[in-house]
Amino acid sequence: MFDTPAIFSGVTRRYGTVEALRGLDLTIRRGEVVALLGANGAGKTTAVRTLLGLIKPDSGEVRLFGGDPRDAQTRTRIGAVLQHARVPETLRVREHIHLFRSYYPNPLPIEEVIEAAGLTGLERRKFGELSGGQQKRVHFALALCGNPDLLVLDEPTTGLDVEARRALWKQVRAYVARGKSVLLTTHYLAEAEALATRVVVLDKGRVVAQGTPQEIKGNAATLEDAYIELLEVS
Amino acid sequence: MKTYLLEIKYEFLKALRTPQYSLPTIIFPTIFYYFFGVLYGGKKAGGVKMAEYLLATYGAFGVIAAAMFGFGVTVAVERGHGWLEAKRVTPMPIASYFVAKLVMAMLFSSIVVLILFTMGAFLANVTLPFVKAVTLFATLVSGAITFCALGLAVAFYAGPSSAPAIVNILYLPMAFVSGLWVPIQFLPPAVRDIAQWLPPYHYSQLALHVIGASRGQSVAYHAFAMLAAALLFAAIAFHGYRRDVSQVH
Numbered sequence: 001m002f003d004t005p006a007i008f009s010g011v012t013r014r015y016g017t018v019e020a021l022r023g024l025d026l027t028i029r030r031g032e033v034v035a036l037l038g039a040n041g042a043g044k045t046t047a048v049r050t051l052l053g054l055i056k057p058d059s060g061e062v063r064l065f066g067g068d069p070r071d072a073q074t075r076t077r078i079g080a081v082l083q084h085a086r087v088p089e090t091l092r093v094r095e096h097i098h099l100f101r102s103y104y105p106n107p108l109p110i111e112e113v114i115e116a117a118g119l120t121g122l123e124r125r126k127f128g129e130l131s132g133g134q135q136k137r138v139h140f141a142l143a144l145c146g147n148p149d150l151l152v153l154d155e156p157t158t159g160l161d162v163e164a165r166r167a168l169w170k171q172v173r174a175y176v177a178r179g180k181s182v183l184l185t186t187h188y189l190a191e192a193e194a195l196a197t198r199v200v201v202l203d204k205g206r207v208v209a210q211g212t213p214q215e216i217k218g219n220a221a222t223l224e225d226a227y228i229e230l231l232e233v234s
Numbered sequence: 235m236k237t238y239l240l241e242i243k244y245e246f247l248k249a250l251r252t253p254q255y256s257l258p259t260i261i262f263p264t265i266f267y268y269f270f271g272v273l274y275g276g277k278k279a280g281g282v283k284m285a286e287y288l289l290a291t292y293g294a295f296g297v298i299a300a301a302m303f304g305f306g307v308t309v310a311v312e313r314g315h316g317w318l319e320a321k322r323v324t325p326m327p328i329a330s331y332f333v334a335k336l337v338m339a340m341l342f343s344s345i346v347v348l349i350l351f352t353m354g355a356f357l358a359n360v361t362l363p364f365v366k367a368v369t370l371f372a373t374l375v376s377g378a379i380t381f382c383a384l385g386l387a388v389a390f391y392a393g394p395s396s397a398p399a400i401v402n403i404l405y406l407p408m409a410f411v412s413g414l415w416v417p418i419q420f421l422p423p424a425v426r427d428i429a430q431w432l433p434p435y436h437y438s439q440l441a442l443h444v445i446g447a448s449r450g451q452s453v454a455y456h457a458f459a460m461l462a463a464a465l466l467f468a469a470i471a472f473h474g475y476r477r478d479v480s481q482v483h
Binding site for chain 2: 052053054056072073075076078080082083084085086087088090091095098099100102103104126142146
């Protein structure tokens with residue numbers, strides 16, 4: 001229980017009249033890479049935000065490593081890439097990493113963070129001078145600073161070109177190879193197929209299907225076909 | 235502790251590397267002081283040399299800008315663009331974020347005040363006894379707290395693009411009416427009555443009191459007004475912060 005990275009039990013959350021989550025049950029086990037799929041408005045981002053303690057559920061409960069996501073102690077074990085966070089542009093890559101490492105009791109060595117995120121050679125650049133793909137790598141680096149056991153990536157490759165996306169996949173895989181867990185949301189089915197050990201499809205705030213990419217795919221030609229079919233049925 | 239120091243260091247670096255912030259906060263008070271304090275410094279105001287009088291009021295003017303823009307606008311921008319949230323999901327002690335910005339605003343305030351002191355001493359022959367100079371400096375810089383709180387209150391209700399405009403709309407008229415540009419005794423009585431309700435008035439009177447040029451109201455009265463304003467603004471800011479954190483909107 002205390003070693004289970006994340007558990008959602010019966011989580012509901014509404015915004016005014018919109019029910020973003022309607023009884024979400026989901027467990028992320030150690031070593032898993034769970035891809036959360038769903039149309040815009042299906043509840044992916046709300047799920048991520050409740051998991052990170054940024055939103056309080058109306059009912060139900062979220063546990064991170066057995067603890068409350070809003071406790072600083074719990075947060076030492078996670079790292080997150082948020083969808084819209086704009087990093088201050090006037091600080092250098094190395095300076096950002098330096099500061100974020102200081103938040104954690106057992107941070108990764110700075111050189112290791114830089115290498116793991118593919119930022120070698122860019123340490124002295126200011127954030128504002130980087131390309132979109134390089135900026136995403138900085139987000140990823142900041143999420144890695146605390147040597148987290150669970151990484152939460154909210155649409156980590158949206159807006160990236162193919163090369164940058166592939167590079168990030170490689171970095172995520174290297175991280176998972178160290179026995180860590182990942183929860184990611186994505187609109188790219190290929191991304192889910194390439195990275196996930198389990199795909200979870202959300203629709204209207206509930207899990208409507210889950211399984212390995214192969215299981216979800218079933219007899220359909222591609223994961224995308226299977227996914228479209230699923231959403232039509234539900 | 236290490237987090238606090240690093241947070242302060244990088245907050246300061248960010249400010250230095252943002253000319254839209256660092257230049258106006260330093261250049262405007264120094265230019266105004268040069269024109270009105272140095273070039274017309276021989277006249278008298280409040281019983282002292284104009285160059286001495288304006289040292290207190292333009293010092294106040296500079297500190298208010300350093301505090302309201304440095305604290306208010308940066309928090310509005312970082313909050314509006316999701317950066318504060320990205321920090322909130324880390325184990326960072328949230329206090330370090332605000333303490334660092336407060337210290338940064340006070341450091342910038344110190345820089346502005348020291349530049350004005352230097353100009354006063356070398357260009358306008360202002361001679362303040364050492365103790366008075368130190369007291370004036372301390373009064374000016376500690377006043378930043380009230381205006382940091384005001385900036386923060388704006389930051390938690392305004393968006394990242396409207397915050398600079400709102401700060402300007404508050405800052406410039408308040409500064410004028412309170413007698414930071416033109417000595418208050420040269421302003422019409424109706425304006426002076428309004429000034430009683432504005433924090434920059436009480437702030438500048440505290441600074442002027444140090445050099446014996448205040449309007450003679452009690453120090454306790456002005457200090458109480460500054461403290462009450464700081465608490466009120468801080469409470470408004472805290473309410474806004476709580477609203478963000480609990481996501482009830």
